[in-house]
Amino acid sequence: MASEFPKDIGQPPVGGGGMIGRIQRLILKPKDEWSAIDAEPMTVQGILMGWVAPLAAIGPAARLIQSQVFPMSVFGVTWRPPLIGAIVTAVLTWALAIASTYVWALIIDALAPSFGGTKSQISALKAAAFSGTAAWICGIFGILPFLGILAILGLYSIYLFWVGGPMLMKVPQDKAPGFIIVSIIVGAVAMVVASMIALAIGGAMFAMTPNAFGPAGGGTITVGGTTLDTGKLNDAAAKMQAASSSMEASVKGGNGAVKAVDPGALQNLLPGSISGWNRTSVENQGGAAGGIGGSNARAEFQSGDQSFSLSVTDTGVLGNIATLGGALNTSSSKQTTTGYEKSEMQGGNMVEEKWDNQSKSGSYSVLVASRFSVEASGSAPSIDTLKSAVASVNLGQLQSMAK
Structure with missing residues (x-):
């Protein structure tokens, strides 16, 4: 039975209820589904815990199973990572995927005005969370080594953001390409940072502080003794906003363009x-x-x-x-x-x-x-x-x- 969509996210349109129905519509008819998502009342907690958390767990769980059931083998030498370390790394990767989605949303929200869009924390989080759907689902291919190449299908998430990102952030069509490119670059960096943290402290125990995913400007995430203060992300967002303005000016060749040193x-x-x-x-x-x-x-x-x-x-x-x-x-x-x-x-x-x-x-x-x-x-x-x-x-x- 398909799991029910969280109540605080709003009921899905008629034609297939639950999370599975929404995934199908988002993949098959993204433009229509983005319009429905844009109109639905949602909360930060509902989006992160009701949508991102279950989907982001697919990839880490698949890789955990793969590492234990189908260990790495090179030139006849087989290596299976310790179970406890593999479990902790999987949990860290999952938790940090949620955190990086929130980070990306903060930056999307900060970037939008630079491209003629409108600031909205909820809309930015919707754009970050629902566009990642394809990539998270394709994480299931990590369960078998020979299926790993199919994970490339997760690049469909780029198309999802291409369709939905500008729509939700009210970015004009003529400025949408710049907004999309900058946002995707930053999103990729956020994921790389998350992976670095997971690998660096993969052998440590983890703990998540209460209300870590609360409103913007507050909350912390503590992982193996390393604390991420979401309040500090405002500074990062401001710097990224300035960078995006410079990038836009560079593309258009206008004032404010950053020219490389000779x-x-x-x-x-x-x-x-x-x-x-x-x-x-x-x-x-x-x-x-x-x-x-x-x-x-x-x-x-x-x-x-x-x-x-x-x-x-x-x-x-x-x-x-x-x-x-x-x-x-x-x-x-x-x-x-x-x-x-x-x-x-x-x-x-x-x-x-x-x-x-x-x-x-x-x-x-x-x-x-x-x-x-x-x-x-x-x-x-x-x-x-x-x-x-x-x-x-x-x-x-x-x-x-x-x-």
């Missing part, structure tokens, strides 16, 4: 030499697509049989997406038998590093002012060499260029 200027920031290392080559390039530009300068350094590259990249307005990670105060750390990987916010900049002691190689990067990426990558005596290479670039000057 690649020659970036090349001038690269050192001619580094103590003990000779610069063997240097190059720069720049370009734009759809009015959104970027530029890059890169140099190669060598000492004996070791070498690494040092690059400076202007990501333009797209770099502002990284502010989401900063607002969530996310970090991750992974230890391997021969090295480590970690990422964290330092002084408002996202820092990532990776090192392998066996191959004596790795990478170190800093994202300055949510725009300029400075990265050293290759082989060296230690990670300190790569850190020193990045430090040889005047980060303060890059900070000034971002203004």
Whole structure:
């Protein structure tokens, strides 16, 4: 028997009741169903707990079963993750899928006015929650390894948002493409952040604080000792709104457009030499697509049989997406038998590093002012060499260029 649609979300139209009926109509006749969804009175709790929670559980549950019943096997070596760790990771992934949906809704709500739309927390949450339906349902294909490729059908969720997002947020048709593209990019980043958190603390116990999914501006989610304060998301939303305005201006070529720094200027920031290392080559390039530009300068350094590259990249307005990670105060750390990987916010900049002691190689990067990426990558005596290479670039000057 199909489960009844939560009362506080409103009764579905005649022609098939319950959640199953709504899913069928949303997939087969999305435009008509979006109109019905737009007109129905709903609540934050009803949408998250009555729609997102059950559907978002499909994928994690399927992958949990797959990991235990059909363990990974490569070249005759079979690996099955510990049951407790797999269960905790599945629950974390599920909980964070709900949280990231709420985060995405906050940002959609903040972006709408920049594209001529209307702010509405409930409408934004409807757009985020119901457009994810196809992707969550396709999570069932994760139960069998050979069916995993079918998960690509979940991309139908992009089409669902394409149809319903602008409609619910009252975005004019001529501005809808920009609104959709920016919103989808941010939504994808939110999911990546959620996955990073789940993987980083997959072996820890989790706890969710009461009213975590309450009204905007309040509530926290505590997961394995890591707390996400939804109040901080307002800052992220404001920054994303500014980024979207710049992106829209860039696409149209109007005032306020962010222009990439000349690649020659970036090349001038690269050192001619580094103590003990000779610069063997240097190059720069720049370009734009759809009015959104970027530029890059890169140099190669060598000492004996070791070498690494040092690059400076202007990501333009797209770099502002990284502010989401900063607002969530996310970090991750992974230890391997021969090295480590970690990422964290330092002084408002996202820092990532990776090192392998066996191959004596790795990478170190800093994202300055949510725009300029400075990265050293290759082989060296230690990670300190790569850190020193990045430090040889005047980060303060890059900070000034971002203004």
